[in-house]
Amino acid sequence: MTQPAITLDVVGIGNALVDVLSHENDQFLTDHDLVKGSMALVDTERAGSLYDDMGPATEISGGSVANTMVGVASFGGTAGFVGRVRDDELGDVFAHDIRRSGVHFETPPATNGPPTGRCLIVVTPDAERTLSTYLGAAAEIGPDDVSAELIGSAQVTYLEGYLFDQPRAKEAFRAAARHAHDAGRRVALTLSDGFCVDRHRDDFLALIEHEVDILFANESEICTLYEVDSFDAALQHVAHQCEIAALTRSAKGSVVIKGDEVHVIDVHAVKGAVVDSTGAGDQYAAGFLYGFTNGYDLGRCGQLGSLGASEVISHLGARPEISLAELAASALR
Amino acid sequence: MTQPAITLDVVGIGNALVDVLSHENDQFLTDHDLVKGSMALVDTERAGSLYDDMGPATEISGGSVANTMVGVASFGGTAGFVGRVRDDELGDVFAHDIRRSGVHFETPPATNGPPTGRCLIVVTPDAERTLSTYLGAAAEIGPDDVSAELIGSAQVTYLEGYLFDQPRAKEAFRAAARHAHDAGRRVALTLSDGFCVDRHRDDFLALIEHEVDILFANESEICTLYEVDSFDAALQHVAHQCEIAALTRSAKGSVVIKGDEVHVIDVHAVKGAVVDSTGAGDQYAAGFLYGFTNGYDLGRCGQLGSLGASEVISHLGARPEISLAELAASALR
Numbered sequence: 001m002t003q004p005a006i007t008l009d010v011v012g013i014g015n016a017l018v019d020v021l022s023h024e025n026d027q028f029l030t031d032h033d034l035v036k037g038s039m040a041l042v043d044t045e046r047a048g049s050l051y052d053d054m055g056p057a058t059e060i061s062g063g064s065v066a067n068t069m070v071g072v073a074s075f076g077g078t079a080g081f082v083g084r085v086r087d088d089e090l091g092d093v094f095a096h097d098i099r100r101s102g103v104h105f106e107t108p109p110a111t112n113g114p115p116t117g118r119c120l121i122v123v124t125p126d127a128e129r130t131l132s133t134y135l136g137a138a139a140e141i142g143p144d145d146v147s148a149e150l151i152g153s154a155q156v157t158y159l160e161g162y163l164f165d166q167p168r169a170k171e172a173f174r175a176a177a178r179h180a181h182d183a184g185r186r187v188a189l190t191l192s193d194g195f196c197v198d199r200h201r202d203d204f205l206a207l208i209e210h211e212v213d214i215l216f217a218n219e220s221e222i223c224t225l226y227e228v229d230s231f232d233a234a235l236q237h238v239a240h241q242c243e244i245a246a247l248t249r250s251a252k253g254s255v256v257i258k259g260d261e262v263h264v265i266d267v268h269a270v271k272g273a274v275v276d277s278t279g280a281g282d283q284y285a286a287g288f289l290y291g292f293t294n295g296y297d298l299g300r301c302g303q304l305g306s307l308g309a310s311e312v313i314s315h316l317g318a319r320p321e322i323s324l325a326e327l328a329a330s331a332l333r
Numbered sequence: 334m335t336q337p338a339i340t341l342d343v344v345g346i347g348n349a350l351v352d353v354l355s356h357e358n359d360q361f362l363t364d365h366d367l368v369k370g371s372m373a374l375v376d377t378e379r380a381g382s383l384y385d386d387m388g389p390a391t392e393i394s395g396g397s398v399a400n401t402m403v404g405v406a407s408f409g410g411t412a413g414f415v416g417r418v419r420d421d422e423l424g425d426v427f428a429h430d431i432r433r434s435g436v437h438f439e440t441p442p443a444t445n446g447p448p449t450g451r452c453l454i455v456v457t458p459d460a461e462r463t464l465s466t467y468l469g470a471a472a473e474i475g476p477d478d479v480s481a482e483l484i485g486s487a488q489v490t491y492l493e494g495y496l497f498d499q500p501r502a503k504e505a506f507r508a509a510a511r512h513a514h515d516a517g518r519r520v521a522l523t524l525s526d527g528f529c530v531d532r533h534r535d536d537f538l539a540l541i542e543h544e545v546d547i548l549f550a551n552e553s554e555i556c557t558l559y560e561v562d563s564f565d566a567a568l569q570h571v572a573h574q575c576e577i578a579a580l581t582r583s584a585k586g587s588v589v590i591k592g593d594e595v596h597v598i599d600v601h602a603v604k605g606a607v608v609d610s611t612g613a614g615d616q617y618a619a620g621f622l623y624g625f626t627n628g629y630d631l632g633r634c635g636q637l638g639s640l641g642a643s644e645v646i647s648h649l650g651a652r653p654e655i656s657l658a659e660l661a662a663s664a665l666r
Contacts, residue, residue: 023654056403056430056652059392070389089422089448097389115422319389321356 003183004152008104009077009293010188011150013176014065014160015138015169016083016107018090019278021121021129021316022057028122029130036124039131039193041165047134050120059090060317061097062119063138064192065160067279067318071286071308073102076325077293080104080154082145082172086137090116101319107145110137121278123316129278135166142168143175151176152183155293156214158285161192164200177211188214190285191221198224208242214292215245216285222247231255246288246302248281248309256288256302265302268310268331279318283308287324300332307331336516337485341437342410342626343521344483346509347398347493348471348502349416349440351423352611354454354649355390361455362463369457372464372526374498380467383453392423393650394430395452396471397525397615398493400651404619404641406435409658410626413437413487415478415505419470423449434652440478443470454611456649462611468499475501476508484509485516488626489547491618494525497533510544521547523618524554531557541575547625548578549618555580564588579621579635581614581642589621589635598635601643601664612651616641620657633665640664 029036032050042050051057063083072079081098085091087109094116098105117136121129141163151157157180163169177187189204189212191197197204204225208215215238217225222234222245231249238245239257248254256263287304296304307328311320362369365383375383384390396416405412414431418424420442427449431438450469454462474496484490490513496502510520522537522545524530530537537558541548548571550558555567555578564582571578572590581587589596620637629637640661644653 051429054429055433056394057426057433058650059426061389093390093392096384096387100388100390317391 004149006153006155007078008080008154010069010072010156010158010289011080011082011154012065012069012158012160013082013146013163013172015063015117015133015135015162016066016085016094017063017117017119017133017138018094019060019062019119019121019318020051020054020057021060021123022054024055024122024124026124028053029124034122034130034132036130037128038195039133040195042132042134044134047118047120047132050132054120054122058316059093060319061094062318064162064190064282065158066098067282068158068285068289069103070098070101070319071283071324072290074320074324075287075290075304075308075328077290080150082107082141082150084110084137084141084145085116086110086113088115090118091137107141110140113137113140123278127274127277127313139166139169141172143171146172146176146179148179148182151179152185154185156186156188156289158188158190158289161190161196161200161204164203165196181211186213187211188216188289190216190281191225194220194224197221201225213243215242216281216288217245218248218281219250244298246284246305248284254284254302254305256298258298261298263299263302265299265306268303268306270310270314272314274313275315277313279312280309282318283312283320303332304328337482339486339488340411341413341487343402343405343489343491343622344413344415344487345398345402345491345493346415346479346496346505348396348450348466348468348495349399349418349427350396350450350452350466350471351427352393352395352452352454352651353384353387353390354393354456355387357388357455357457359457362457367455367463367465369463370461371528372466373528375465375467377467380451380453380465383465387453387455391649392426393652394427395651397495397523398491399431400612400615401491401619401622402436403431403434403652404616404657405623407653407657408620408623408637408641408661410623413483415440415474415483417443417470417474417478418449419443419446421448423451424470440474443473446470446473456611460607460610460646472499472502474505476504479505479509479512481512481515484512485518487518489519489521489622491521491523491622494523494529494533494537497536498529514544519546520544521549521622523549523614524558527553527557530554534558546576548575549614549621550578551581551614552583577631579617579638581617587617587635587638589631591631594631596632596635598632598639601636601639603643603647605647607646608648610646612645613642615651616645616653636665637661
C-alpha cells in the first residue's frame with residue numbers, strides 16, 4: 001500500500017453538533033436535575049422538554065473535537081474533521097461554519113434518520129456550562145466514514161472520548177486509530193468529561209496504554225480515570241501510561257508530561273471577565289496540537305494551549321472569534 | 334360586535350426571520366455589491382451564494398418588529414406578534430425564542446412552501462450592519478393571519494414597513510390597521526429603511542396622513558420620505574402629517590413630536606464599545622411603545638427608547654440580553 005502524503009496537521013473525529021446556548025440561573029439546574037459542569041446524553045423527548053424550558057437561545061456550531069479543529073485552523077494549521085450531520089438546516093449551518101473556518105470537512109450528510117445533533121448548553125452566572133447533548137445524526141458515524149487515506153494524510157488523528165457512547169462511533173474510533181498507526185502517524189485522545197470516563201474507564205485505560213500517543217484531560221477527568229483524589233497521584237499514574245499527556249487545571253494552568261520531561265504552564269491572563277468557560281479545553285487542545293505538529297517544544301505547545309483557552313472564555317461560544325495566529329504572534333514573542 | 338377587552342399593550346405584525354450574523358471586512362461588501370447599512374431583499378439563489386461566502390456565523394432570532402415586541406416584553410409590557418415561519422428547524426428556533434421572551438405568538442407555521450426566512454447580516458469593523466433578507470415563509474403572511482379580535486385586544490398595533498414588499502403581507506397590514514381603528518385602537522408604523530421608503534413612498538405618505546397615529550423613522554428614512562436634505566425640513570413636514578412621530582438620529586439622539594409639543598432626547602450613554610448597531614431602532618421603538626402604552630409622557634417615552642437602544646448596541650444581536658425593566662429602574666429614576 002502506498003503511504004498517503006501528509007497534507008494535514010490534524011484530523012479530528014467527533015460528534016458534529018450545533019450548540020444551543022441560553023443563560024439561566026442555578027435554580028434552572030436544580031429544577032431540571034442537571035449537574036453543573038457535566039455533559040449528559042439526552043433522548044429526543046428530554047431534549048424537547050429542556051429546550052421548551054430554556055430561555056431565548058443562540059445557535060452556534062459546536063462539538064468538542066470540531067471546535068478544536070477550528071482552533072487549529074485559526075492558529076494557522078491545516079485541519080480536517082470527520083463527523084455526521086443530517087441534510088437539514090442545522091446540518092447546513094454546521095457544514096457552512098466549519099468549512100468557512102478553514103477546516104476540511106467532507107463527511108456526507110445523512111439523508112434519513114434523526115436530525116442533526118445539538119447540544120443544549122445552560123450558562124449560569126458563574127460562567128459554568130452544563131451540557132445536555134442530543135446526538136441525533138452524529139451517532140450515525142461509523143467505520144466507513146474514516147478512510148485510511150484521510151487518516152494517513154494527517155500527522156495526528158484526534159479522537160473524542162464521547163465517541164465511546166455509541167457502538168458504531170466506537171468502531172469508527174478504533175478504525176481511525178488503526179489507520180493512523182498503520183501509516184506511522186500519531187493518535188491523540190481527549191477524555192471529554194468525567195462522566196464519560198466513568199462510563200468507559202476500562203476501555204480508556206487499555207486505549208491509553210496501547211494506542212494513544214497524546215492524551216488530553218482536565219483534572220477531574222484524569223483523577224476519575226485513575227480513581228484517585230489528588231492531581232499529583234493521577235500525574236504519577238499517567239506518566240507511565242502514554243507518551244505525552246497534557247492535563248488542564250482551569251485557573252491553576254496545565255501540566256505537560258512526557259516521561260521525565262515535565263512542564264508546568266500558567267494560564268494566559270484574560271482581559272476582562274470570563275464570560276463562558278465553554279470550549280476552554282477544546283481550544284487548549286487546538287493550541288497544543290498546532291504547536292506539536294508545527295515543531296514547537298512541549299512547553300511552547302502548552303503555552304499555545306493556554307492562549308487558545310484564554311481567547312475562547314472571554315466570549316459566549318466555544319470557537320475563537322479572532323485569529324489565534326495573530327493573537328499568538330502578538331502575545332507570545 | 335362586542336369590543337374585545339384590552340389584554341396587550343402592543344401587537345406587532347412583521348417578518349418572522351432568523352438572523353445569521355458574521356463579521357466581515359469592508360472588502361466583503363464591495364465584492365458582493367452590498368450597500369453598507371442597507372437592507373436588500375434576496376432570492377434563494379443570491380441568499381445561498383452570499384451565505385456560502387460569509388464566514389462562520391451565529392444564528393439568533395430576529396425580524397425588526399419581532400425584536401421590538403421582545404423589547405416591550407423585556408420592559409415589562411405585554412406584547413404579541415403575528416408573523417409566519419415554516420414547520421422547520423429555524424421556524425422552531427424563532428417560535429421558541431419569541432415565546433420564551435414572553436411574547437404571545439400563535440401564528441401557525443406553514444406546512445409547505447418556502448423555508449423559514451432568514452436575514453444574512455454582515456457586521457463590519459465599524460459596527461455597521463448590512464442586511465440581505467430572504468423572506469421565505471415570512472412572505473406568506475396574509476390578511477387571514479390578523480384577526481379583528483387579536484388586533485382589538487391591543488392598545489397599539491405596530492406595523493413593519495417591510496410588509497409592503499409583498500402583496501399579501503401588504504393586505505395583512507391594511508387589514509390590521511382597519512381592525513385597530515374599528516376597535517378604537519392606535520396604529521404605529523416603522524418605515525423600516527430608506528430603500529423600503531423609496532420603493533413605497535406614495536403608499537407610505539397616504540398611510541401616514543390617514544391611518545398612522547405613531548410614526549417611527551430614522552433620519553435617513555424620514556428625509557427620504559419627504560425627499561428633503563435636512564432633518565429639520567423633514568421635521569416640519571411630519572409635524573403636520575401624523576399625530577405623533579418619534580425620529581431617531583443615531584449618536585445625535587432622537588426627536589419626539591406631537592403637534593407643537595417637541596422633545597429633543599439625548600442618547601443614553603453606552604458602557605464600553607458599540608459592538609453592533611443591529612436593532613437600535615427596534616429597541617428604541619420598544620421603549621417608546623412600552624412608555625406610551627403605560628401612561629408615560631412623551632419625553633419619558635423617548636428616554637425609554639434611548640435606553641433600549643443603548644443596551645442592544647452593546648452586544649452582537651438585536652434583542653436585549655438583560656431585563657430592560659431592571660435597567661430602566663436603575664438608570665431612569
